[in-house]
Amino acid sequence: MPSVYIKTYGCQMNERDSEAVAAQLVAKGYTLAPSEAQADVILLNTCSVRDFAEQKALNKMVNLAAETRRTRPDVVLGFMGCMAQSRGQELIDRLPDVDLVLGTQKFHRAADYLDALLAGRREKIVDVAAEPGSEATIREHLLYGNAAKNGDGHRPPLPVTAFVSIMQGCNQYCTFCIVPYTRGEERSRGIPDLVAECRQLVSQGVKEITLLGQIVTSYGKREGSSREAKAEGREPENFLPSTLDPRPSTSKSPFVQLLDAVHEIEGLERIRFTSPHPKGYGDDLIEAYARLPKLVESAHLPVQSGSDRVLKLMHRGYTRARYVGIIDKLRRARPEIGISTDIIVGFPGETEDDFEQTLSLAREVEFDQAYIFKYSQRRDTPAAEMPGQVPQKIREERNQRLLEVINEIGRRRYDAFVGRRTQILVEGPSKKNPARMTGRTRCNKIVVFDGSERHRGQLMDVKITRAGSFTLYGDPAIVNL
Numbered sequence: 216m217p218s219v220y221i222k223t224y225g226c227q228m229n230e231r232d233s234e235a236v237a238a239q240l241v242a243k244g245y246t247l248a249p250s251e252a253q254a255d256v257i258l259l260n261t262c263s264v265r266d267f268a269e270q271k272a273l274n275k276m277v278n279l280a281a282e283t284r285r286t287r288p289d290v291v292l293g294f295m296g297c298m299a300q301s302r303g304q305e306l307i308d309r310l311p312d313v314d315l316v317l318g319t320q321k322f323h324r325a326a327d328y329l330d331a332l333l334a335g336r337r338e339k340i341v342d343v344a345a346e347p348g349s350e351a352t353i354r355e356h357l358l359y360g361n362a363a364k365n366g367d368g369h370r371p372p373l374p375v376t377a378f379v380s381i382m383q384g385c386n387q388y389c390t391f392c393i394v395p396y397t398r399g400e401e402r403s404r405g406i407p408d409l410v411a412e413c414r415q416l417v418s419q420g421v422k423e424i425t426l427l428g429q430i431v432t433s434y435g436k437r438e439g440s441s442r443e444a445k446a447e448g449r450e451p452e453n454f455l456p457s458t459l460d461p462r463p464s465t466s467k468s469p470f471v472q473l474l475d476a477v478h479e480i481e482g483l484e485r486i487r488f489t490s491p492h493p494k495g496y497g498d499d500l501i502e503a504y505a506r507l508p509k510l511v512e513s514a515h516l517p518v519q520s521g522s523d524r525v526l527k528l529m530h531r532g533y534t535r536a537r538y539v540g541i542i543d544k545l546r547r548a549r550p551e552i553g554i555s556t557d558i559i560v561g562f563p564g565e566t567e568d569d570f571e572q573t574l575s576l577a578r579e580v581e582f583d584q585a586y587i588f589k590y591s592q593r594r595d596t597p598a599a600e601m602p603g604q605v606p607q608k609i610r611e612e613r614n615q616r617l618l619e620v621i622n623e624i625g626r627r628r629y630d631a632f633v634g635r636r637t638q639i640l641v642e643g644p645s646k647k648n649p650a651r652m653t654g655r656t657r658c659n660k661i662v663v664f665d666g667s668e669r670h671r672g673q674l675m676d677v678k679i680t681r682a683g684s685f686t687l688y689g690d691p692a693i694v695n696l
């Protein structure tokens with residue numbers, strides 16, 4: 216049977232899409248190649264959020280084409296995901312060695328298209344059309360059983376954590392962001408369908424589930440709105456599963472209703488989600504943190520800037536004060552909560568004063584972790600045409616200055632764990648040093664310790680002995696077995 220290798224760029228949603236495509240192919244009899252060099256099919260799952268990510272995937276394909284066409288001309292080469300969606304046919308015009316371009320609403324067609332290409336029935340395939348219902352097709356997981364064996368005969372161990380894609384698309388239209396154009400309109404899956412997927416994962420040993428969507432706080436809003444449903448000539452969907460409390464829950468957003476439903480699943484230990492949007496972050500969600508013990512003390516809440524003027528230019532729909540207010544409420548609900556964020560530096564028109572406000576926000580909130588992005592012009596986005604584009608040198612300099620503040624605060628917050636006992640869920644061997652194991656605290660910090668395979672999947676208390684760069688080290692001597 217043919218073997219496939221998928222290389223993923225970008226966010227967790229891309230990781231999840233790649234997993235679903237791999238699972239789909241394995242179910243059709245493909246094996247998973249351990250490297251590109253051994254694969255009959257090589258797919259690059261791409262990211263368009265910044266130009267840098269696009270260039271990386273394009274360069275990779277140029278190198279792959281040069282290598283494979285010389286030695287293994289029959290290897291099928293494909294792009295999938297966000298850049299495939301935004302560039303479509305242009306990719307094959309530019310790189311004629313590419314055989315397949317698969318858009319973000321077409322992942323479930325991968326097996327059929329690859330079969331046709333491998334059998335020589337089709338020469339090239341580009342499919343980037345919109346497809347209603349495609350949001351519900353990212354459902355297959357690479358678990359023991361359907362994962363079968365890797366090409367090298369190795370059976371991967373059961374995963375302890377899993378991502379579940381609850382929705383696709385984005386309707387926010389932040390002025391810097393390409394996502395609404397690559398992922399389409401917001402479309403959410405129903406609660407019963409999602410609960411069934413989570414239940415299945417838990418029955419196969421998964422202990423922690425991360426609910427994924429571009430803007431999870433918008434989950435179900437479009438489908439649940441009777442006004443929109445009427446306008447579209449359909450019945451509004453019922454997002455409440457029949458097993459839930461039948462009392463009216465008008466004060467709970469569909470996303471909190473989903474959290475309630477997933478929380479009911481016996482055997483599930485931990486729930487996470489990413490990414491929410493500050494605009495839709497209601498008190499019902501803060502109250503969920505106080506109420507649901509499986510919802511861990513961790514929140515990733517992208518802020519993007521500390522300046523109200525820039526937030527307005529970005530079309531974010533909230534102020535700095537509103538953002539800080541949410542963080543205050545979260546910390547009151549769960550004092551131990553770990554907070555991470557995304558920040559863009561060098562947005563068009565960002566002055567030194569605006570940037571100083573971002574630095575002051577970082578110091579005020581004291582993030583545990585922040586992902587800093589140098590602004591990147593994206594085609595068809597309003598910000599790309601805005602006056603006051605910030606020179607690259609200044610973007611880099613601001614990136615460095617913010618990084619120093621974030622690292623300094625992070626170091627302090629990580630150091631504060633030394634000497635404390637904390638619960639971790641053991642995920643598997645450390646990537647840097649496979650002789651050691653890693654787990655994750657409820658507040659989303661990685662802990663490395665001297666353990667073994669038998670610890671995988673266990674919830675256990677460790678004593679933190681040392682803090683490194685965004686990593687904690689635990690003492691195995693006091694591990695509770």
Ligand code: SAM
Pocket residue numbers: 226264265391392393394428429430490491492517519557558559588589590591592593
């Ligand atoms: N949907 C999430 C949200 O908006 O809250 C995040 C999605 S995006 C994949 C991850 C991050 O990339 C964003 O939060 C933003 O900080 C960054 N990003 C998006 N567009 C960008 C651009 N044009 N230049 C630089 N960073 C960008």
